[in-house]
Amino acid sequence: MTPPLLPQEIAPVTARQVALTDRFLSFRTDRLMRYFLTLRAETDAALAPRLPKAAGQPYPYGRCEEINNHLFARLAERVARPANAMDRAIRDFVAAGGMVRTVWGVLRGRYFQNALQFGGLYVDVSNDTVVVTKPKVEILPIAGSGLVPVRDLAHFRETAALYWGATVYANHLAPSLAPLLPMVSASPGRLLPAFQSACDYMIALMGRDGFQEAEAWLRDGPAPPAEVADALLASLPDDLRPQADGRAEAVAACRLARAEGRAMDNAWRDARVRDYLRAMRARAAA
Template sequence: MPLLPQQIAPVDERQAALTDGCLSGHTGALMDYFLALRAETDAALAPRLGAAAGKPYPYGRCAEINSDLFTRLARRVKEPATDVDRTLRDFVSQGGIVRTVWGVLRGQYFQNAIQFGGLYVDVSNDTVVLTKPKVEILPIAESGLVPVRDLAHFRATAESYWGAAIYANHLVPSLAPLLPMISASPGRLRPGMQSACDYMIALMCLDGFRQAEDWLRDGPAPPAEIASAVLASVPPDLRARTADGRAESLEACRWARASGCDRDQGWRDVRVKEYLRTVRA
């Protein structure tokens, strides 16, 4: 089965051998390399990213940091100028896996990182506990990062990490198959739909929106004050058309499954654009 976006790739014998042969003897140089890249990223992001959950940069900015640094890394590997650039280019040219990954770290919080074959490189290690080192490099097997298994796993992590209450998305039925949850984290995150990351969207498609439908059927509706806060940024044409948003959301899942939308990239792209309209509003 193809990997989901940002899912950890299995470390088979080839990846283990490439990691040992190309990277494992250079851990110190790799640490210096990623710390230098992180300094470039901080210089670019810190002036323009405000506080998250009332805490200053880099708190809560693991996605932005990981994405920016990965872009810088790709440019460096494409046009290598240093020994470490060339080491990483050689690793990639021999078939070494380099990909961004996302999941639940050590049962505590969501985290973004970069996988290099059998290595886990967390370039935003200080975005939850600000006193931790900025970069952590470990074998994947020792990292404690695991994929989100299902909606229950996501909800449990969001509740403990964000202090979130999670409700069913009966407010925006057309997006409910992909974004079936509403989260509210007083003093931390604004109420909104979850989760608009590539991994979770692909996970909802994986079973034809069945677990999304189950949650929309059984999960609690958001209370009035949370619903009002979410709908304040939702254009009128995306809101539930009737007073029974639960029924509309359930029907959206059934229609999407029957129509093969779980395999339709165009349909998914339209829904993501609709979601972005709610963010920009």
Template structure:
């Protein structure tokens, strides 16, 4: 019997292509030095925290490090790429040498992102088959800054679709989520409009993972999410009015936006150029511009969302 075809990895997907090989290399090189590895990463956090807290003092009105798992993960990743073995000693030298030997022998270290325990979005790393979270204190600041455990015990799962993303956004961000029937040209790539608890509205999600999730599936995940009932007219009208001078072509009503968005998903699915890197880069640039306009909307009290059923 032939082995089942292994699906290509999406960017930051919490998965390895060859778990058996990575588990073997992890046992050989990393598990013998788990204590040193943890202390090394804690030392990195200690050197990076003053810089990061000065650069990102708050996020969503919360003080550093709350909500900043991405910023911390990226900073640690950058530091690991810059370190010279000669500048380390003690635990740092032992851990870094183990990481180098692990990598030289085919071990894979990946930055990953997903749904942690059904409670919130989280950025972390895979060191072989180890879950390595260098920003474990970004939801509860009193937690240990670093957590290392077998990936199978981490309960980090990949975001399955846009309904899954919406469910977690509602829970973690206390946000309202609507289908993007307002900007149907961009909706195949970013099919959600998210209204945060402070009133800010944004098109989401611009992560490489979520965009590739839909483009690699011929835009079916976006089509599925956009197929639900038209977004509430009061929300539609309020956001549309804020974008009248943006130069965008906007539908006259949510029902029209829904039809156009679904038609655009079908068109994109039939033409490979819509999934090209150049096209995706262009879309990301345009969405960033639109989101900049959306930030100008007055932050009115939250609008009750009665017309769309609770996600999952």
């Protein structure tokens, strides 16, 4: 039996989705490109003035998630109240059963990337957020896009090393968060140390096997070095810190979460995410 799709997982392209994509969208590729370039320009006007530099580089570098989510929200509003031919074409595609979803994964073996899936089409509206000279929008068949789901923690770590220049450690610093966020990344000179990965896909992936992969990494993975640990612990709320042995407490948190069936407990998941956001706010205020 095929497991259900994870949030933002690339959906299989069925024969029906291919037919709907061909019927409503594929023959309009040039107009689709102009449509999304217009939406992207509007997103840039909204986001560029208020987003700070990422890894020391100005917008749009590193802002694929923000761009993708902002544009997708506005697209939903437009489709609900169509004002032009492309709004109506996308509305009709969805009404006929066409799939539209945000997706996230590893792009061409090297980058984490957010994009949109329209049936059989991959629409990357933040194509210039790694190499800023690339076209802002890319539209391709899903099969030729090079976007694949993150398979496991090893795949995530490999990509983080290539994309961010990151070394990844086990999260022994916030044990209660460790079942969902079992990693700590450090990218000296680029990105601040961070708990990984607070995206919907990775959080759901950790729960799919009852936190067993997270537990194995927390048990066997390297502890963060002192400078990384100090950077994260400096502002971490007291109730999220380890009481004594962070490794043992993180492993125990995975076992308890599995025993209590927390993988399917949305309220528990949301509480852990709120704890993570509280930690991030405390860090920003420090």
